[in-house]
Amino acid sequence: KAGVTQTPRYLIKTRGQQVTLSCSPISGHRSVSWYQQTPGQGLQFLFEYFSETQRNKGNFPGRFSGRQFSNSRSEMNVSTLELGDSALYLCASSSGDLQETQYFGPGTRLLVL
Amino acid sequence: KQEVTQIPAALSVPEGENLVLNCSFTDSAIYNLQWFRQDPGKGLTSLLLIQSSQREQTSGRLNASLDKSSGRSTLYIAASQPGDSATYLCAVEYTGANNLFFGTGTRLTVIP
Numbered sequence: 001k002a003g004v005t006q007t008p009r010y011l012i013k014t015r016g017q018q019v020t021l022s023c024s025p026i027s028g029h030r031s032v033s034w035y036q037q038t039p040g041q042g043l044q045f046l047f048e049y050f051s052e053t054q055r056n057k058g059n060f061p062g063r064f065s066g067r068q069f070s071n072s073r074s075e076m077n078v079s080t081l082e083l084g085d086s087a088l089y090l091c092a093s094s095s096g097d098l099q100e101t102q103y104f105g106p107g108t109r110l111l112v113l
Numbered sequence: 114k115q116e117v118t119q120i121p122a123a124l125s126v127p128e129g130e131n132l133v134l135n136c137s138f139t140d141s142a143i144y145n146l147q148w149f150r151q152d153p154g155k156g157l158t159s160l161l162l163i164q165s166s167q168r169e170q171t172s173g174r175l176n177a178s179l180d181k182s183s184g185r186s187t188l189y190i191a192a193s194q195p196g197d198s199a200t201y202l203c204a205v206e207y208t209g210a211n212n213l214f215f216g217t218g219t220r221l222t223v224i225p
Contacts, residue, residue, distance in 0.1 A: 042218070043204075044215075088154075102147070107155070
């Protein structure tokens, strides 16, 4: 069974631009969560989608948004990029049931110049 | 505030030693606790998941324990190997939340 895939793996943008990241979950998984990892803040939860609906949201500004498609693939969008948005963005998939293991993708490393 | 703390932040041990990594959390109302491994520049690999009703889980040379009342978990690694070198993260799923709260991690180096 294929694992979680994320595209692109690396991205360089400039301040003020916007970016869209993609995540394909493990086949059969209906939940996709997004996390931001930075050296200063560690891993922080952005949001979770389940069956095309945002089920949970972390404490990030509205510039960060996401969506999920009917095939469970998810996209995350960041508008008006800031230098502080430079980070490793990880997505995780699970069945969506509570107390189930989350499986993480390799991440997208975003550098904002 | 629901916080997860890991001590130590970094650890170096000679190959073959047994070691313990610590994780503490502030709220005992948890669904589960998970230990992950992260290699440099890579994603997370799940090592062990302990349900709130369990006290420990074992996988090969790894053993994780959970004490909800004291808000602590430990990851025991037996007979460490250079390939165990990585950052180890614990993550807590609290009751009522569908997301993980991560600790800051312990960077482990096993010296050949």
